[in-house]
Amino acid sequence: MSIVRKLSLMPLILLLLTLGCSEESAEKEEGKASVSGVITDFYEEKGQVLIDNEEDNGNKSGPILISLHTNAELIIEGEIVAAPLDDTLVGRSADVWTGGVIAKSYPPQTKALKMVIH
Template sequence: MRRRISEKGEEKPHLRGIITNFYEEKGQVLIDNEEDNGVESGPILISLHTNAELIIEGETVTVPLDETLVGRRADVWIDEFIAKSRPPQTKALKMVIH
């Protein structure tokens, strides 16, 4: 099942939190979401959308997600849907790693 995300406040990230794990087989990171923004708080799996913008420490990069990101803070703007799985999953249109 999927849930549509409101497009209000596009400037503010939909998700924000610490990356707590990396799953190499699917190229996903698990973020412990700290924001509510209409999305249930808690862990959420994030993968990059095909044309996603990935910014690490202020620099736009073209590398895949990897284990070096675990423990870092991330701001994420997501695709319009979140799969209601356990944990929920979505695709990032933009991810900023601090």
């Protein structure tokens, strides 16, 4: 096979690799929530909620501060809402999907890409 033919296949290979990676990241976003637990506090000045994070086995892994990413999807009782986080959410359970970056502070902080309030 000539070099020209091999090079002409390169864009097709790159396209297929890109599509495969994008499907994987979409699956990760829709998979298991990064943070799950009860909202225990609301900090109005930063628009953050404090969630007492629980692991799958029911153990608590400690509190984590969550704020909404600018393009975050907030779902309350099955409906997508455009309202910001507020103190009416305290005491409710939440599942949060994040971008994976968590600030090493106490308590740790991260931004939600998707938050479902029950």
